[in-house]
Amino acid sequence: SPMCLSLPCTDKDEWQLEVPFCGGQMQSPINIDTNSTNFSRELQPVVLAGYNLDPSEQLSLMNNGHTVVLRLPGSLTIASGYPQEYRAMQLHLHWGSPEGPGSEHTVDGRRYDGEIHMVYYNPSCGSIKEAMKQPGGLAVLAAFLQVMPMGQPLGRWGGGSETTVAGFNIEGLLPANLGRYYRYSGSLTTPPCYQTVNWTVFNQTVLLSKEQILLLETTLQGDDDTDLQNNFRLTQPLHGRKVLASFQ
Ligand SMILES: NS(=O)(=O)c1c(F)c(F)c(SCCc2ccc(C(=O)O)cc2)c(F)c1NC1CCCCCCC1
Numbered sequence: 259s260p261m262c263l264s265l266p267c268t269d270k271d272e273w274q275l276e277v278p279f280c281g282g283q284m285q286s287p288i289n290i291d292t293n294s295t296n297f298s299r300e301l302q303p304v305v306l307a308g309y310n311l312d313p314s315e316q317l318s319l320m321n322n323g324h325t326v327v328l329r330l331p332g333s334l335t336i337a338s339g340y341p342q343e344y345r346a347m348q349l350h351l352h353w354g355s356p357e358g359p360g361s362e363h364t365v366d367g368r369r370y371d372g373e374i375h376m377v378y379y380n381p382s383c384g385s386i387k388e389a390m391k392q393p394g395g396l397a398v399l400a401a402f403l404q405v406m407p408m409g410q411p412l413g414r415w416g417g418g419s420e421t422t423v424a425g426f427n428i429e430g431l432l433p434a435n436l437g438r439y440y441r442y443s444g445s446l447t448t449p450p451c452y453q454t455v456n457w458t459v460f461n462q463t464v465l466l467s468k469e470q471i472l473l474l475e476t477t478l479q480g481d482d483d484t485d486l487q488n489n490f491r492l493t494q495p496l497h498g499r500k501v502l503a504s505f506q
């Protein structure tokens with residue numbers, strides 16, 4: 259767009275022209291200004307249950323043209339850290355390019371190399387479709403991906419359009435410390451932009467090797483057969499929302 263002065267120039271926010279919620283007052287991602295977060299002692303550490311998936315469990319990994327998505331079984335749940343239980347749906351990633359970082363959330367204006375999102379729904383809202391439209395119907399656990407200085411690779415990341423991976427310890431994809439996080443109410447960061455997401459953004463990052471980040475940035479094809487890069491939405495205004503912190 260003509261107003262774009264800095265790269266990457268992906269002002270996806272024409273979305274609100276055809277997708278009304280995308281122009282709402284509770285949109286994600288946001289910049290987290292650590293000087294204006296409120297410490298809340300009610301925010302307990304996030305505890306996952308059922309995350310150690312049996313290798314006999316085959317998980318679908320696919321490139322949907324916008325990100326790489328790993329479908330997760332509903333047996334993986336958030337057992338604490340939220341007022342109600344949530345069940346897993348999928349996890350996916352946001353990244354940049356060899357020219358620059360690609361996290362969705364920023365902290366004090368800093369953009370990280372990438373961001374992992376684990377998407378959950380509240381089963382007491384009925385089906386996933388209903389949950390997606392209810393406030394608090396969705397929860398997303400977000401962690402920043404950061405290149406570690408000297409890389410010994412973490413976990414396994416696949417590529418290609420549709421494949422399956424054997425079950426593995428999903429908790430290994432999140433930071434070790436799930437007790438330090440930011441919490442705020444926001445939205446999906448892609449159309450339909452439903453404002454129904456209870457966001458958790460962990461303070462500790464997930465360290466990947468330079469090769470792993472580069473693999474992510476250079477191996478996936480987007481919808482239009484170009485490199486799938488910079489698949490992050492620009493940060494959105496808070497419109498008075500408070501960001502809570504589970505730590506001081
Ligand atoms: N950050 S996020 O959670 O908002 C998010 C993104 F930013 C995303 F960019 C995506 S991928 C883009 C949306 C999409 C496209 C195709 C398909 C398909 O062919 O199955 C599915 C979805 C993406 F899938 C998600 N997460 C999805 C949001 C879309 C539907 C709600 C349920 C799962 C979470």
Ligand SMILES: [Zn+2]
Pocket residue numbers: 350351352375447
């Ligand atoms: Zn996402």
